[in-house]
Amino acid sequence: MHFIRGWESHFAGWFSSRLFSLLALPALLCGCGGQGxxxxxxxxxxxxxxxxxxxxxxxxxxxxxxxxxxxxxxxxxxxxxxxxxxxxxxxxxxxxxxxxxxxxxxxxxxxxxxxxxDGLAVVANPENDWCDSLTVEQLKTIWRPEAKGTVSTWQDVNPDWPDVPLKLYGPGTASGTFEYFTQVINGEKKASRPDYTPSENDNMLVRGVSNEKGGLGYFGYAYYAENKEKLKLLGVDAGEGDGPVKPDEASVKDGSYKPLARxxxxxxxxxxxxxxxxxxxxxxxxxxxxxxxxxxxxxxxxxxxxxxxxxxxxxxxxxxxxxxxxx
Amino acid sequence: MSNSSPPVYRNSLAEHSNGRPLAKFASNAFAVACATCTIVCMATLVVLLWKIFQFGWGRVNLDFITSFPSSTAENAGIKSSLVGSLYLIGLTALFSVPLGVGTAIYLEEYCKPSRWRTFAQTNIANLAGVPSIVYGILGLGLFVRAMSLNRSLLAGALTLTLVILPIVILASQEALRAVPKTIRQASYALGATRWQTVWGQLLPASLPGILTGVILALSRALGEAAPLLAIGAATYTAFLPQDIVHDDFSVLPLQIYNWTDQPQEAFHQAAAAAIVVLLTVLICMNALAVFLRYRFSKRIQW
Structure with a gap:
């Protein structure tokens, strides 16, 4: 439940500092101890x-x-x-x-x-036979805010790919994963196209991508590892001449899977x-x-x-x- | 409750359409529509429960109930969260029932119709619709921080009391209002004071209604996760709370929420099993309510 973040501290602070400081009495009566x-x-x-x-x-x-x-x-x-x-x-x-x-x-x-x-996995549907990897540029083409309405099929990303609708799944806008992905791929925190299916529960994202032929999503590697037969893991090409790399224990640990490992x-x-x-x-x-x-x-x-x-x-x-x- | 009118009589009235075929058709169509609503509700519920039970039943056993949570799904249990939930619901009942029923009695029996009463009444009705997460934030500021109750059972119970208080008040008011005016008048005519009337007549008469409201409200409290997450209730605690002002606690809904969010299928099964346990607790609570309701309504003889 990430929606608590942000204004939570504001209100909580207001209540505690201004209104109710007198009510601290019970704490004096039964405070102390229990800390050890x-x-x-x-x-x-x-x-x-x-x-x-x-x-x-x-x-x-x-x-x-x-x-x-x-x-x-x-x-x-x-x-x-x-x-x-x-x-x-x-x-x-x-x-x-x-x-x-x-x-x-x-x-x-x-x-x-x-x-x-934590490596973020970029995944597609197993029936997707045209795409094995995406460059950071392509990811940006897909996920940047301007992509709304203009990039709606796989063909819009690469003319060689079929005219299959692109169905996007990603974490909700309050999550740290979302913040990280948008920062690294789109260059600005929280700047993302709005027309994707968000969920705070990554298992919902797994289900979404695995039910859509044109599905594409990103989430923590652990969720791919537990659902390997339902998903197709895509490599990510950082565009530095090393070619596409898929996330796994070795590539995340030695830093060759970039930029989506944190x-x-x-x-x-x-x-x-x-x-x-x-x-x-x-x-x-x-x-x-x-x-x-x-x-x-x-x-x-x-x-x-x-x-x-x-x-x-x-x-x-x-x-x-x-x-x-x-x- | 009058069960004097024989159903045959009512039916014959309904059939009596006096040669208005359209009206009769509309009447029948409405009956079908209502029946469809019922079936849709029931079917959804049955399918949902069936899936949960099918998935989680195999995981429900004594070990599951007596083990602490674990990072390996096979060893994970609900001991701390089940105990936390039971403590929490008990404390919440302890706070919300006297406060809620007291408020309802004041508003219905003592407070004269005035602007103040309208003001209070409107606010209570509005508060019943406030999302529970808002109470969680209030609880964090007020109970956890200002009153320094930490993330304790007491802070959690007070927060949940805020969540359900409007419901308890409204249900109790409704129940008090359902007691016929004549009972009050008869009581006063016999020289009883207001207090004697409330205690001796109104409360016993409205108790079944109040109980229903309280149990429904507590059932809601039992299933709340959001406000408790906001005050910082734990998901992993490998101990039982020993006192209500210091120790951290966990509750079933939080444990379920956490397990459904894990990547491993085995945790999803544990979540389903925890849902089965939560439902069992709920059904027990409701059964108790039905029993109490039955006992108290038997005593009412007018």
Missing amino acids: ESIRIDGSSTVYPVSEAAAEAYRVEHPEIRISVSQSGTSAGFSKFVKGETDISDASRPIKDSEVEEARANGIEVVGFVVAQ PIFIYVSKKSLARPAVSEFVNFYVENAEKFAVQKLYVSPSQDELASNAELLKSEATAHLEPTAAN
Whole structure:
């Protein structure tokens, strides 16, 4: 439910700051305590499966730590994270400067780790025998806002292709995947042709493309991997002379599948990291991120990202040992 | 409820078209149209339920109900979300029934017709139509943040109370209004105070109607996902909430929503199984309502 993002924080902020600050009394009566052993995670629904896998695996060794994972969306998750309401924020995009500022204003420093890479698959119907790959230029021809009404058949994309109606499926306009795709392909965030079938549930996109001969859609690679017989995976040609590349574990990991592969993150508040329970869990999560990513059909972070993770862990994981860091 | 008029009499009236074939035809056509509506509704429901049960039934077992959620579909269960849902619905009932029925009694029995009453009445009717996500955002600002209740059961129950309060009030008002004026007049004539009239006559008489409204409203609350997602209720919790102001919780609709969104077919099956459990809880609630309704309406003797 990504539609909560954006105006959610505006209204919530208004209610909390102006109207009802007097009502904080019950919190004084029954506040405090209960904090000790719990770790709160919220944010992107794309990252959710990885965090869930990490929380579950950690529970085997540490059943006393109460970890909860929510998925209210990257932006909604950050809006809670910067107020100190959550310890870890799942994100399918890097944190924005404005969000870092807001966190700092609340006395929260953040540290981010790449936990996986998500390749966006461009897929067509299995009956489509004319197209094996698309260039970034062609994708732009299909998906840019001006394409509305002018690009309506496959022939409009390439004159050699048949006159089959082009039926487009993609994520809803509030999702991080949509934001990423439009930015990379159309050159502007959220600039997309409006006449496609959107759904927040990627399984609906799978169904749509697999039922339409002229279907074309994009979504996370995991949804292709689970529906290989119903879909045809298309290669993407970045136009840099390397030819079309199809996404798979190797091509996403080594970066040759571009530009539709992106890192996904967790952000941790340093304040929370000062608590041994959190820092131990984050250590465990980040060190085993490759395993959790692969388990949930994502691709593990690149070598560079893994190296930077390790370095960050080394410098941050000891934070709780310094008495000054404790809060 | 009068069951004194024999159905034969009513039928003979309806058949009595006095040689107006068009009117008779229209009457029959209308009956067919209504029957078609019923069949369409029923068929849709039956097909939907059939598909869900067929898909999910094999997954419903004790393990499923007593396991925590998991990232492997085979091990995934609904323990935390089922318990969360039950807690939540209990707390919501605890808050919404006294508030809702109290408001209805005030508006119907105490408040004189005035601008204030019209104002309150209009607002309640409008609030009943507000999308539940809006209450979720209000709940996030008011309960989670201003009152610092965190993403707790208490915050969730208060939010859901907001969602269903207008429905409870309207249903209770309707039930109170259905008590004949003569009952009130008789009660006052015997020297009863307003309080005695309400407590001794009106409430028992309207209880079946109020109960129906409350149960319908609670059933709706049981199925809500959006407002709880907004306040940040969890999807993965591998523990049961131990107190209602600190611990995070999960609910069945959120778990179902999450599982249908996963790429693996096995999770979709788990979602169908969770729907079966949710439906079972709903049917139990409704059965309880029917039972209570039956018991209380037996006591009414006018």
